[in-house]
Amino acid sequence: MSALTLVIGNRNYSSWSLRPWVLLKHLGLQFREVLIPLDTPTTKDEMEKYGPSGRVPVLLDGELCVWDSLAICEYAAELAGRGWPHEPQARAVARSVCAEMHSGFANLRMEWPMNARARHRRTVSTPGLEADIDRVDEIWNECRRRFGAGGPWLFGEYSIADAMYAPVVLRFNTYGARISETARWYMATTLEDSILQSWLAAAKVEPWTLAQSEVG
Ligand SMILES: N[C@@H](CCC(=O)N[C@@H](CS)C(=O)NCC(=O)O)C(=O)O
The missing domain is CATH 1.20.1050.10 (Glutathione S-transferase Yfyf (Class Pi); Chain A, domain 2)
Incomplete structure (x- = not known):
């Protein structure tokens, strides 16, 4: 597995960013973090550097880009082998x-x-x-x-x-x-x-x- 990078918005306001961030931490996955402040003149350009939707969160794993909170959570659960109930x-x-x-x-x-x-x-x-x-x-x-x-x-x-x-x-x-x-x-x-x-x-x-x- 290559190093993971999670791109997030402001911690205070970005609810979609919080979801995968807190999950990755709970799953014990190591990741680098990039924070792009929301609602600045450069926000959109910055976000487009990382993912195709121009939104955060984005997870990068080598060449792979995952650009939606729930999809990131699903992928993290696959990497960790846990994250969903077993039954x-x-x-x-x-x-x-x-x-x-x-x-x-x-x-x-x-x-x-x-x-x-x-x-x-x-x-x-x-x-x-x-x-x-x-x-x-x-x-x-x-x-x-x-x-x-x-x-x-x-x-x-x-x-x-x-x-x-x-x-x-x-x-x-x-x-x-x-x-x-x-x-x-x-x-x-x-x-x-x-x-x-x-x-x-x-x-x-x-x-x-x-x-x-x-x-x-
Ligand atoms: N459905 C997306 C929603 C992502 C989303 O709307 N993120 C907001 C931040 S919480 C965003 O990037 N907004 C772009 C902006 O503010 O320019 C997901 O689940 O990841």
Whole structure:
């Protein structure tokens, strides 16, 4: 295996970058990191140097370029030989909740942009946002109830599903989502994770502020 390079955006705001970063760390994969600040005059040109979509995250492995968060997580799991639940039914549900996160929750993403270091932000509640929060709560409860016996994560052991929902935990923490006890417990598990904490510590000292993501 050649050396891996993960290209990411600002730690404070780039939710798509956080997902593969936290997974690669959990899987114990070594990688070099390139950070491209979002929303500067050179952002697009810089991103196009690494991947064809002009977006981050991008994973480079020698000649190979993987340019989407979920595809990177899948590839990392193949390299590490773990990352999905072992049992086929659990794995199928894990893939479903990851795909749902990857393609859905438009209101949550739009109305509560990830702002990792911000606390006590409050926004006007909308039916779309409430529905997204309720659905996340339902997913976390269901995964924990059916598959969580072997550990503190959604499927017991840490999996791609936890990486995919890590930015949602940060959003709930920033904007104060009202959620069930099980969901709060899962949030605490995620927020106490030392790997996530190292991402948050670096986010805290980043010099950039993106006005469009400073909400509430
Ligand atoms: N579906 C893509 C979405 C990637 C994406 O939208 N990334 C944002 C940063 S979080 C980006 O690169 N935006 C380009 C820009 O801000 O110029 C994925 O899952 O990787």
